[in-house]
Amino acid sequence: MTDATTTDAVLAARRLGLARRPWLRDALGVGLPAVALAAMLAVIMHIRPTAMSYFGFTLLFKLATPLVFAALSQMLVITLGDIDLSNGSFVGLVTCVTALFLADAPVEALLLYVLAVAAYAAFGLLIHVQRLPSIIVTLGMSFIWLGLAVILLPSPGGAAPAWLNAFMNWRPPLLPLPIWIALLAALAGHLVVTHSSYGAVLRGAGANPRAVERAGWSLLGIRAAVYAAAGSLAVLSGLALTGLTTSGDANIAPSYTLLGVGAVILGGGSFTGGAVSPVGTVVGALTLSLAGSLLSFLQVPPTWQIGAQGVILFLVLAGRILVAEKTP
């Protein structure tokens, strides 16, 4: 038995010695997309030095704001080990509601937002109670949202309220608005998900739901709250997008679903549940939205852009896997 104890101790020491590595692993999780982001910026600056300005950054990251919110919404769902395939069409529905009602009938518009968020939470409950795979339920939801949006607004149109439009074009001091929003969103996400005591319970519930349930928490409540929060973030995404485009369109944001998933994974998250990084997700969303601009600067023909964006995503993810293999 003494043999076993010494090997135990040696093993413990060896493994505990490695316990410092996770910091490195976390840093790499966020660091890799950050490096990719910096590299893309460098290429753009090289081609067009004038982009290195307040105005240039405003333009480059303009469309990143709604994607940041959509990606954070997706991140919450992935934290629980689920996936949300309805995210993009929900954002489209929100742009329709906003463009149709927010300017003239703000109360009704707010009511609709609340209803939509409640529906999100209800689908979360359904997934939990019936033990359905989230991928199926949210795929079905995506058609419901799309259908509702088309009923509301059969062809793109409507008008964003002037204040929303003005806010999205506001030029705050020091940094462009998209950068401010990204910073604040990353900070808020970090405080809530990574730092707060409830964030710990949430991440625990994603990784080992049984353990959290045995500790006396209601998984049902957690799932409903997370889906409601995800719905609220998607509403914010839709608002931001309407403010930028000034009109509603049911089919404007289907790509957000998978770009959001890409941002979460790029930012160091994983599908196993409980392993997500809000800061990484925000950086990932910025990276993905910049990839499109980079390709335009490189004069890649539009026909090839979607494919080229895929290649960039592939390269960064492949880099992550290589790095993860090197760090035990």
Added chain:
Amino acid sequence: MIATAPPSTAESTRTAISRRPFLAVRDARKHYGAVQALRGVDFAIAPGEVVGLVGHNGAGKSTLMNVLAGTVQRTSGDFSVGETAIDAWSPHRAQGRGLRCVFQELSLCGNLTLAENTRVMHRALRGFGWRRRAGDAIRRTLDAIFPGHGIPVGARVADLPIGARQMAEIARAFSVTDEPVRCVILDEPTSALGHEAAEQLLAYIRKAASEGVACILITHRLDEIMAVCDRAVVMVDGQVTAERPIHGLTRAALVGLMGTIEAQHDRSREPTAAPSGAALVVDDPGRGPGDLPIRAMAGDIVGFAGLDGHGQRERLRALYAGGRRGPRPVAYVAGDRGTEGVFALWSIADNLTIRSLDSLRRGGFLSPKAEAELARTWAERLKVKAPSVDTPILSLSGGNQQKVLFARALASDAEVIFLDDPMRGVDVNTKQDVYRLIRSEAAKGRCFIWYTTELEELNNCERLYVFREGRAATMLSGAEIGPSRVLEASFGGGHD
């Protein structure tokens, strides 16, 4: 061997009982469908009392503990904590009463740090500075139970070795924030602990008991029960069969109390010695010292015994994997029907013939006629109760589904058949049918390697390997096979 000798005199036991119990259940029952996990259990524990709960696999120890902890709802029975009768019970309420649990399969979240895991258990750890307070709470308890543990509270649990995880989980159960700890249930707490840590834990349990904390200790290491408990409760088959004060009880007597299963000696053939030479159909050299080689000839029924999870299944799978590469056809009967046995959407016939498709081919295509023929023959031989072999398999009872899985292996050309605890939760009649069939098939020259957790099944075997701590530690053959010998070999010497 324990630093603080327990003051487990008959006197202290008596005073403990005479005090008002902290927690009591009367006639607690729990059914899972037709399976009765608890058949009317009476159990009580007084403040400051340490009770050891022992019994073989499937005796209902873990179910009882889950009922007490609120993670499983009892089907019926009275339950009281202190003086209040409890109707609905949940982990949250249990914690409010100061009842904590250390589960057998660890219940920490691997992606969180120790401090964060402590927070998951304690609702009071919130608001500003919670991380520091949680870290302090867990560090204090870790230091108190396992001095010199060296576990950083900021480390992520997944990065800790299994022993450190177990220490952390135990410490978390004893950690205090707003509610005092009144009772801790420990299910196999020392299974992954080293010798020193295990002794530290036992010493701490005594210390906590002297401060009024009750402990229920479930363990297969009987020496720990002898060292630390006031009272031993023996469970067999979902019932409490004996309750004894530890004082005056010997280890052998305790083992005797557990092994109340009658032995049947209906061996059809003489036991064979461990075979050698060219006739071997299974020949596995074992992995290093202390691990016996496993050999079997055609016609042998070789059993794998021991406590659940001591490496039997791993060895069985390794043998099967080896057998698949070998010259002789092999088959495997899964015990976990749902996940690795049954094709849920297929009929009985499809499920039964999947292992024999090669022999059912006529000119490159499967012959439905031959398929139906084979399925019917074997469904009849095993007395599968179904209107026809085209019935969906899920419409059968669990026992009949298991028969189909047996038939799948027996209908094939396999010479060596591996059984992975296939009779779990199967009714007695089915078992008898299958035992008979296994014996007759063995007589025809098939070899069976049979992992089972049910002692009585071992009587069908001619030779037995008892596993302990991942190794085939003991070989028993012929008349040596009996519940008491098997129990003795499975429990081994405990420490030292």
